[in-house]
Amino acid sequence: xxxxxxxxxxxxxxxxxxxxxxxxxxxxxxxxxxxxxxxxxxxxxxxxxxxxxxxxxxxxxxxxxxxxxxxxxxxxxxxxxxxxxxxxxxxxxxxxxxxxxxxxxxxxxxxxxxxxxxxxxxxxxxxxxxxxxxxxxxxxxxxxxxxxxxxxxxxxxxxxxxxxxxxxxxxxxxxxxxxxxxxxxxxxxxxxxxxxxxxxxxxxxxxxxxxxxxxxxxxxxxxxxxxxxxxxxxxxxxxxxxxxxxxxxxxxxxxxxxxxxxxxxxxxxxxx
Numbered sequence: 001x002x003x004x005x006x007x008x009x010x011x012x013x014x015x016x017x018x019x020x021x022x023x024x025x026x027x028x029x030x031x032x033x034x035x036x037x038x039x040x041x042x043x044x045x046x047x048x049x050x051x052x053x054x055x056x057x058x059x060x061x062x063x064x065x066x067x068x069x070x071x072x073x074x075x076x077x078x079x080x081x082x083x084x085x086x087x088x089x090x091x092x093x094x095x096x097x098x099x100x101x102x103x104x105x106x107x108x109x110x111x112x113x114x115x116x117x118x119x120x121x122x123x124x125x126x127x128x129x130x131x132x133x134x135x136x137x138x139x140x141x142x143x144x145x146x147x148x149x150x151x152x153x154x155x156x157x158x159x160x161x162x163x164x165x166x167x168x169x170x171x172x173x174x175x176x177x178x179x180x181x182x183x184x185x186x187x188x189x190x191x192x193x194x195x196x197x198x199x200x201x202x203x204x205x206x207x208x209x210x211x212x213x214x215x216x217x218x219x220x221x222x223x224x225x226x227x228x229x230x231x232x233x234x235x236x237x238x239x240x241x242x243x244x245x246x247x248x249x250x251x252x253x254x255x256x257x258x259x260x261x262x263x264x265x266x267x268x269x270x271x272x
Contacts, residue, residue, distance in 0.1 A: 011068025019065030038120030212241025
């Protein structure tokens with residue numbers, strides 16, 4: 001039977017990371033998957049719970065979590081509402097959070113191999129993590145970015161430094177979401193460490209790159225760029241798929257969107 005357990009651990013700046021583990025109580029023999037969400041995303045966005053159940057039915061323990069500064073609160077797990085936390089986020093904080101979750105999983109399920117899946121910005125974080133952490137057995141990226149600074153426009157940087165803040169739009173709610181200039185400072189300070197393409201060169205474990213060819217947020221050419229840096233990586237195109245593989249939030253269907261079904265099947269084939 002499919003079960004779901006909740007956990008909380010300390011993330012960056014002592015902020016709480018809220019996570020959940022979905023598993024079949026008769027079978028978790030195949031290992032543990034950790035999923036890292038993207039920018040403006042969260043663990044319960046769209047079809048993420050259906051995906052967790054799907055992998056659990058296939059014998060995997062599926063762990064997903066909200067990055068500590070994602071702006072999602074314990075009171076409302078279905079939206080980004082804490083704009084102060086969202087504004088204060090940095091890549092250092094996110095990588096710290098990913099590390100905390102890998103620590104938690106590796107100490108809780110000691111003999112279980114760990115497979116890391118990252119979507120979009122979470123893909124970038126996962127590439128850096130997998131390049132630096134021997135506990136990761138395989139890496140799978142879905143619609144991954146190849147450069148953290150692609151998340152803003154170069155011409156915004158001057159205003160950002162001057163005013164201390166820029167705003168990004170939530171495509172769904174049209175809300176203007178703030179980003180403090182500490183994000184830019186942090187990126188500039190750790191530019192080498194946060195270089196996703198350099199990390200891609202150092203990936204020494206099996207890596208599957210999945211990307212839709214109708215992704216307007218992160219073009220398919222970005223996936224090709226990543227694959228060129230790591231020739232042993234396997235790249236597969238999802239024909240006609242957008243950045244979120246047909247999902248939306250809230251997602252009311254009981255079945256995965258067609259493109260996401262292809263993504264999970266290809267992922268399963270790769271890690272099995």
